[in-house]
Amino acid sequence: MTTRAVVTGIGVVAPSGIGAEAHWSTVVSRTRRTGPITLFDPASYPTRVAGQVPDFEALTWADNRRLVQTDRWTHLGFAATRLALADAGLPEHAPDPYGYAVTLASSSGGNLFGQRELQRLWGGPSRTVGAYQSIAWFYAASVGQLSIHHQFKGPCGVLVSESAGGLDSLAHAVRTVRRGTPVVIAGATECPLSPYALACQLRSGLLSAATDPAGAYRPFDVDAAGYVPAEGGAVFVVEELSHALARGARIYGEVTGWGATHDAAHTGPDSAGDPAQYARAMRLALDRAGVAPDDVDVVLPDALGTPRHDRAEADALRAVFGDRPVPVSTAKPLTGRAHQGGSALDVATALLAFAHDTLPASAGPDRPADGCELDFLREARRPASRVALVAARGFDGFNSALVLRGAAARPAPTPRRAAEPGPTQGAA
Missing domain, CATH: 3.40.47.10 (Thiolase/Chalcone synthase)
Structure with a gap:
């Protein structure tokens, strides 16, 4: 095994x-x-x-x-x-x-x-x-x-x-x-x-x-x-x-799959990365995880925030998920972009979403740009398959994707009756 x-x-x-x-x-x-x-x-x-x-x-x-x-x-x-x-x-x-x-x-x-x-x-x-x-x-x-x-x-x-x-x-x-x-x-x-x-x-x-x-x-x-x-x-x-x-x-x-590819190109003032290589990293991660695109609950994207990069990322997601619009959620507008720390933070968000049995609503966009009309989560919802795809791009051509399968949600604590005493201080 x-x-x-x-x-x-x-x-x-x-x-x-x-x-x-x-x-x-x-x-x-x-x-x-x-x-x-x-x-x-x-x-x-x-x-x-x-x-x-x-x-x-x-x-x-x-x-x-x-x-x-x-x-x-x-x-x-x-x-x-x-x-x-x-x-x-x-x-x-x-x-x-x-x-x-x-x-x-x-x-x-x-x-x-x-x-x-x-x-x-x-x-x-x-x-x-x-x-x-x-x-x-x-x-x-x-x-x-x-x-x-x-x-x-x-x-x-x-x-x-x-x-x-x-x-x-x-x-x-x-x-x-x-x-x-x-x-x-x-x-x-x-x-x-x-x-x-x-x-x-x-x-x-x-x-x-x-x-x-x-x-x-x-x-x-x-x-x-x-x-x-x-x-x-x-x-x-x-x-x-x-x-x-x-x-x-x-x-x-559990980390069940990952993929990494490279554009073999410098990030310049007019470049936007290679959507084909970015999509290939996502497919590699899904294939290694044994997960079909339809099984993904949510994608946490790179979300760079420039029109050409955003359109290229949207193109990559459409290439992977086809006609089925995958739910997309990003919290980066709330925190800023912390480079490698930011993609790690996206992993934390995905794992906490499963722990809380809640896929969080996306922090934008308010009005999707042309070519960026993805299925952004407008309201929180419960996960179905408990599978997330986290994707990220690094300057000068790095593309990576990670598939996470969340553990079963923790049951909510049973409310105590009014007459039931709480634990004493220092109790295990």
């Missing part, structure tokens, strides 16, 4: 909130969490709206010795990993170090840390950078720091495919489980909010210049004009099924 990999823990640190339930509350209420950039002064930049993690205190999640060595992107990873382990009921330090691994996705590394150190290099009297500049900016820094702190010594690695990386990370985690490592930390966080990082994103011509957060990011809409950058993401505990069952773990769902 093929080894099966399930998700037993979810840790979210995102503009939607800290913790899985805070994120879910934002999604179902469709509360917009984007706003003015406060991590630096963006007054001289055309993009001044972003999604930032509210009330994040790094010292709550890591000691100062580790914080001074690392960037905010890694700080978010510290928090999301601790939340995921606690949610899964696993210890923070592995009882069997070689039975635990870390496989996260990354793109741009430690932007805020690197910006500060380079400014000190060319603007300060010492003309030096700190010793930790050599590691804090590095795209594998979060994987290394988490592996060291938690003593997870199984096969660790980092996936670099921009927004597609959050899905690639989970696919690689499943492969790692099948090769004999029972517990893998997967997912991604991101913090692309520094002057340097924002300038790099602006060069693509894909960012929104709107100043009103309510209308700044409108994927698939007639008013779509680019995406809003965001920090944060989600981290998961991916676990071998029998290992999870043996310890009585709660199971959110």
Whole structure:
């Protein structure tokens, strides 16, 4: 029998909130969490709206010795990993170090840390950078720091495919489980909010210049004009099924299929990605999962938010699902686009939807643009087959798709009678 990999823990640190339930509350209420950039002064930049993690205190999640060595992107990873382990009921330090691994996705590394150190290099009297500049900016820094702190010594690695990386990370985690490592930390966080990082994103011509957060990011809409950058993401505990069952773990769902393709083309000012390659990634994921397109409850799309990319994504979805309009839901307008952290956050949304037995209504579009007339969920509904397809595209041609099968919904707690006493403090 093929080894099966399930998700037993979810840790979210995102503009939607800290913790899985805070994120879910934002999604179902469709509360917009984007706003003015406060991590630096963006007054001289055309993009001044972003999604930032509210009330994040790094010292709550890591000691100062580790914080001074690392960037905010890694700080978010510290928090999301601790939340995921606690949610899964696993210890923070592995009882069997070689039975635990870390496989996260990354793109741009430690932007805020690197910006500060380079400014000190060319603007300060010492003309030096700190010793930790050599590691804090590095795209594998979060994987290394988490592996060291938690003593997870199984096969660790980092996936670099921009927004597609959050899905690639989970696919690689499943492969790692099948090769004999029972517990893998997967997912991604991101913090692309520094002057340097924002300038790099602006060069693509894909960012929104709107100043009103309510209308700044409108994927698939007639008013779509680019995406809003965001920090944060989600981290998961991916676990071998029998290992999870043996310890009585709660199971959110199973990663049953994945596919990855590449356009072999640079993302330029006039490009929109290759819908055929994107569709092929989705078909690969469905085929490997043994799932027919008609069995999919919902698709969580990439939703870049530029007219040409949105039309190309809609074309890819029509190529896969044919005449049957598949329900589509996206929460990205609420949080902004956190690159690989954003696709990981979509996975969290899908798994929480099954846990709550509710497919959330999409946060837009209000008026679908020509060519983007998909079956957007206008109202929440119960899932039927408990199968979700999450899709993502990374700059310069990366396409990835992931199929998730949700576990059975947890039964609602039985209401107590008025005379029935509650549990005493400290009761199990």
